[in-house]
Amino acid sequence: MTTTGSTADGPPRLEVAGLTVTFGGLTALDDVGFTVADGETVALIGPNGAGKTTVFNAVCGLVRTRRGEVRVGGEPAPPSATGLLRAGVSRTLQGLGLFDRLTVLENVLVPLSGTRLTGDHLAAAHEVLAALGLGAVAAVRAGALPYPERKRVALARALVTRPRLLLLDEPAGGLGAADIDQLARTVRTVADGGCAVLLVEHHVDFVTDVADRVVVLDLGRVIACGTPGEVRRDPAVEEAYLGVPAGEVRP
Ligand SMILES: Nc1ncnc2c1ncn2[C@@H]1O[C@H](COP(=O)(O)OP(=O)(O)O)[C@@H](O)[C@H]1O
Ligand SMILES: [Mg+2]
Secondary structure, eight states, X not given: OOSSSOBTTBSOSEEEEEEEEEETTEEEEEEEEEEEOTTOXXXXXXXXXXXXXXXXXXXXXXXXXXXXXXXXXXXXXXXXXXXXXXXXXXXXOSSOOOOTTSBHHHHHHGGGTTSOOOHHHHHHHHHHHHHTTOGGGTTSBGGGSOHHHHHHHHHHHHHTTOOSXXXXXXXXXXXXXXXXXXXXXXXXXXXXXXXXXXXXXXXXXXXXXXXXXXXXXXXXXXXXXXXXXXXXXXXXXXXXXTTOOTTSOOO
């Protein structure tokens, strides 16, 4: 584990520097910078509207950046979905984004559908389904599954490409304690395999459990950065979270 985000043998997997994004007159991100190294899990937290999803969208080339840069493995982040796939970047969406009428297996194969489907692809899909406890429902329509399982299908779809950088937008959202524990184990396994993980999350216990470092955004700016323990004790963080609606856990 590292506290600086740099690795001994190369650039960080993800480097965001001076990132500024505006929507009309609204500055959604203002000079945001942080890194995520291979094998590291970084949590991006902050009140609603802080700019967390916009960071993900900027990394994936879905919003235009006004200033600053995003580098993946030392190279400018590719702007297209296929470029991101080649660069080893996967993300889950804040909503599930599943195809309810397709089976679980078909959903998981979607990221590979741009290429000719091979036996290796099928093997990878079955492997990730088994790892996430979804082997028995591979042939079931995704829409027929309960929410926690659909959430796992979305994660399986992000993992099937064996990403080097995994972006998870609120992976624990709507899950109960047992499912969150299982998710934490999965995230740790993925990071232990060398993948860099950036996650947006509200659940403080989950963040404390899985994150090596936490980056706190408020009104588009980074207001704190450190280990979960350091961030928890930061008065600026407490202040930013005052007025958070009930039901969202404060750091
Ligand atoms: N496509 C968009 N057009 C205009 N405003 C947007 C757009 N996306 C996000 N915003 C605004 O940018 C700010 C940050 O939003 P977002 O990144 O979704 O916050 P978070 O994920 O932290 O809740 C909010 O004020 C939001 O209303
Ligand atoms: Mg969001």
